[in-house]
Amino acid sequence: MLEQLSELVKQYGNDAVINNSAVPNEHNEGVMDEASSSIFSGLQQIASEGGTAQLAALFNGNSAASPSNPVVQKLSEQLSGNLGQKFGLDSSAAAGIAGSLIPKVLGSLIGKAKNPNDSSFKISDLVNAISGGRGNSGLMDAISKYGGQFGLDQNNDGKVDMGDEMAAVNKKGGIGGLLGKLFGK
Structure with a gap:
């Protein structure tokens, strides 16, 4: 990066x-x-x-x-x-x-x-680089905390996690649609 x-x-x-x-x-x-x-x-x-x-x-x-x-x-x-x-x-x-x-x-x-x-x-590369390769759990926690407000809880389980990513991939728009919602596109 x-x-x-x-x-x-x-x-x-x-x-x-x-x-x-x-x-x-x-x-x-x-x-x-x-x-x-x-x-x-x-x-x-x-x-x-x-x-x-x-x-x-x-x-x-x-x-x-x-x-x-x-x-x-x-x-x-x-x-x-x-x-x-x-x-x-x-x-x-x-x-x-x-x-x-x-x-x-x-x-x-x-x-x-x-x-x-x-x-x-x-x-994902940007978050991984910023976190020093330790993954993106802290940033993902923040996203999860506010994710419902941005329509990111794709499977309506009350949290934003890999299940939502999988649900987004299976829906129209795929992962790009999920990230688009997250980042305002």
């Missing part, structure tokens, strides 16, 4: 990094690499600290590209601090880069993950 994340950072990094006079040219690649790793490690940290409700809201809502989203704010602060520490960028330049990159990259990442026609990012 880090590779796909790096591609998104490169896609959006032109204005924020390459064409930014506050970033010396010799640091362009390093700044973009730091942005990718900061986003990835920041998402992992949020998951490990019990922020599954924040992540579930990020995946479910339409606020991934909003600077006011708590996940976006946390990742922006982390990246800004890292850029200042590792590359000597002043705080306003670092904050500007983070404030420009993080919402665009997260918005695109979540948009791609939610798009059933885009196979470059899969929700």
Whole structure:
């Protein structure tokens, strides 16, 4: 997933990094690499600290590209601090880069993950990567908690689990329909 994340950072990094006079040219690649790793490690940290409700809201809502989203704010602060520490960028330049990159990259990442026609990012891969390969139980617990509100309890047993996934596969729309309901498509 880090590779796909790096591609998104490169896609959006032109204005924020390459064409930014506050970033010396010799640091362009390093700044973009730091942005990718900061986003990835920041998402992992949020998951490990019990922020599954924040992540579930990020995946479910339409606020991934909003600077006011708590996940976006946390990742922006982390990246800004890292850029200042590792590359000597002043705080306003670092904050500007983070404030420009993080919402665009997260918005695109979540948009791609939610798009059933885009196979470059899969929700399951994203959740597995964020959870450090430990599965997605915490995030799935949060989804299960709110799943009934989103019509995810396919078999009407009062919880969202693998049975619902199987029921969704057997219904029209399949698993894409289930994920579409979960992620607002």
